[in-house]
Amino acid sequence: MIILIGFLTFFVTAILLLILCTSMILSSVKKKPFPKKLLTTTLSGVLLVSSIYLYQTYFFTFSGIDRENFQKGPGPVTSPTEEFTAHAYYEPYGGSAGGVNVLVEITYNNEKNRVQTVYYSDAKSHFSLKWKNEDTLFILNDEPKYPNSNRSIELDIGKEIYDESGLACKSMLMKDEYETCYLNY
Incomplete structure (x- = not known):
C-alpha cells in the first residue's frame, strides 16, 4: 500500500515540478509574480516522496x-539438535506474467513464539533446505x-541472513538480528 502511495505521490510531484519550471520561466519572461504556492506544493511533494523512500x-x-x-514450500526441516525448524514459503507476485519469491523462516523451538x-x-526451479550441522x-x-x-x-542461524534485494542489509530496524547480511543485485 505504501508503495502505491509513494508512486502516486512521485507522479503528482513530477507533474507539479514540470508545471513549476514552466511557470518560473513564464514569470521571468513575462514579468509575472513568482508562483510561491506552486513552489511550496512541489517542495512538499518532494519531501513526502523522499520520506517514503527513506522509510x-x-x-x-x-x-x-x-x-x-x-x-x-519444502519442509519443514528440523535441525539435528531439534533446536531450530526451517520453513520455506513461496510468494507468487505479478499475476500470470509474474514470478515467485521464496522466503525461509526459522522457528526457534526452545524459545516461545520466536x-x-x-x-x-x-525462487528458482531447484529449491531445497538441508541442515549441514546443528x-x-x-x-x-x-x-x-x-x-x-x-x-x-549456507547460513549460520542467528548470525547470517540473505536478502536478494538488500533491503534487510540497509535496515536500521533489522541490524540487531544478524551479524552478516548477504545480498545479490
Whole structure:
C-alpha cells in the first residue's frame, strides 16, 4: 500500500515540478509574480516522496510481506539438535506474467513464539533446505540452465541472513538480528 502511495505521490510531484519550471520561466519572461504556492506544493511533494523512500529503505522489515498468498514450500526441516525448524514459503507476485519469491523462516523451538526470516529471494526451479550441522542451514536455490541465477547459500542461524534485494542489509530496524547480511543485485 505504501508503495502505491509513494508512486502516486512521485507522479503528482513530477507533474507539479514540470508545471513549476514552466511557470518560473513564464514569470521571468513575462514579468509575472513568482508562483510561491506552486513552489511550496512541489517542495512538499518532494519531501513526502523522499520520506517514503527513506522509510522503505532504512525501516524495512519482513513484516510488510503479504503472507496471505503464501504457499508452503519444502519442509519443514528440523535441525539435528531439534533446536531450530526451517520453513520455506513461496510468494507468487505479478499475476500470470509474474514470478515467485521464496522466503525461509526459522522457528526457534526452545524459545516461545520466536521466528526469524533468514532468506528472501526470487525462487528458482531447484529449491531445497538441508541442515549441514546443528546451526548451519544450506539453502539450494538454483536454475541450472542459467549459470548466473544461483542464489544458494549456507547460513549460520542467528548470525547470517540473505536478502536478494538488500533491503534487510540497509535496515536500521533489522541490524540487531544478524551479524552478516548477504545480498545479490
